[in-house]
Amino acid sequence: METIRKAELSDADIVASLVLETGQRFLPLIFGPHVKLILGKLIRVPGTILYIDNIYVLESDERRVVGAVVAFPGKTVKRLAFKTLLTLFRIMGVELFKRLPNMTLILSRNKVRNDEFYISNIAVDKAYRGRGFGSKLMKFVERLALNAGVKKITLDVENTNINAIELYKKLGYRGVATKRVYIRGQKFVFIRMEKELKPEVEKT
Numbered sequence: 001m002e003t004i005r006k007a008e009l010s011d012a013d014i015v016a017s018l019v020l021e022t023g024q025r026f027l028p029l030i031f032g033p034h035v036k037l038i039l040g041k042l043i044r045v046p047g048t049i050l051y052i053d054n055i056y057v058l059e060s061d062e063r064r065v066v067g068a069v070v071a072f073p074g075k076t077v078k079r080l081a082f083k084t085l086l087t088l089f090r091i092m093g094v095e096l097f098k099r100l101p102n103m104t105l106i107l108s109r110n111k112v113r114n115d116e117f118y119i120s121n122i123a124v125d126k127a128y129r130g131r132g133f134g135s136k137l138m139k140f141v142e143r144l145a146l147n148a149g150v151k152k153i154t155l156d157v158e159n160t161n162i163n164a165i166e167l168y169k170k171l172g173y174r175g176v177a178t179k180r181v182y183i184r185g186q187k188f189v190f191i192r193m194e195k196e197l198k199p200e201v202e203k204t
């Protein structure tokens with residue numbers, strides 16, 4: 001039976017690979033050729049958006065980490081974004097300034113209200129998709145949000161990511177806005193989706 005647990009430092013590399021899966025097209029454009037290394041570092045630095053405190057992993061019954069979700073309360077976003085930029089400057093140095101327009105666009109995409117919970121990334125290992133693991137991670141976040149006293153979850157998804165959009169719709173999310181983002185001259189369209197958590201969810 002698979003289990004969901006808080007991520008640990010020893011999960012950093014596998015989680016970095018999973019996070020990269022959530023933005024295969026745009027994350028390398030933002031972070032450059034060392035994208036996986038940079039994601040791995042962010043996962044290890046306290047206070048960043050990707051720090052392990054914000055990550056839960058799904059272990060398969062053979063104890064392999066095969067899924068991960070990055071999620072946090074909206075009220076922490078500004079603090080997390082600031083620490084993330086600071087850490088990226090330490091990692092990337094002046095290269096950050098060359099890429100800064102991309103970063104700020106992405107961070108502004110993540111604007112979330114204080115009374116919302118934000119799912120930043122969710123991914124399941126390709127070999128384990130279609131077994132309900134993605135849904136399990138999403139429902140886990142609903143419980144986290146309710147435990148934190150938050151009754152709405154928001155997320156952004158690329159309009160080309162049909163599998164993810166179908167999953168979110170099936171779980172009751174609805175699209176509320178779209179946003180165009182240009183990264184290194186390439187156009188990306190993100191759909192903001194949200195779900196109001198209902199009392200019956202609290203019982204499940």
Ligand SMILES: CC(C)(COP(=O)(O)OP(=O)(O)OC[C@H]1O[C@@H](n2cnc3c(N)ncnc32)[C@H](O)[C@@H]1OP(=O)(O)O)[C@@H](O)C(=O)NCCC(=O)NCCS
Pocket residue numbers: 021022023120121122123124125128129130131132133134135136157158161162163164166167170
């Ligand atoms: C999105 C993702 C996390 C779903 O994980 P998963 O473990 O396959 O999810 P589930 O098994 O719970 O799938 C549930 C639903 O997703 C949708 N779905 C999954 N694969 C699909 C496919 N190939 N075609 C259409 N819909 C699909 C369906 O609605 C499915 O419900 P169903 O099984 O009742 O038909 C996974 O596809 C993934 O890791 N994708 C790459 C990373 C990513 O894009 N993340 C989202 C952006 S942050």
